Amino acid sequence: IRHEMIKRAFDEGLDSYEFLGHDEPWKHEWARHFREQQLVRLFAPTLLGRADRFLYERVRPAARRALTAMKRIRGKD
Numbered sequence: 001i002r003h004e005m006i007k008r009a010f011d012e013g014l015d016s017y018e019f020l021g022h023d024e025p026w027k028h029e030w031a032r033h034f035r036e037q038q039l040v041r042l043f044a045p046t047l048l049g050r051a052d053r054f055l056y057e058r059v060r061p062a063a064r065r066a067l068t069a070m071k072r073i074r075g076k077d
Contacts, residue, residue: 005031 009017018025023034043053 002030 006017018035019030020037027034041056043049043056
């Protein structure tokens with residue numbers, strides 16, 4: 001499927017095809033050059049925007065840490 005997607009992209013005249021996401025070993029089979037990807041996250045200057053930023057910067061990392069700790073504990077059972 002991936003091969004057909006890339007073929008179609010170039011058949012339609014694209015100069016490049018971006019895989020996006022993290023650098024994964026399987027992508028090296030398809031490409032010789034890699035570009036660094038940057039994520040820019042913007043928050044509205046409103047109460048809802050501040051809540052969204054708080055969730056993104058504080059709650060999300062805390063939830064990840066909790067899940068990691070739970071996986072470690074389960075692994076020790």
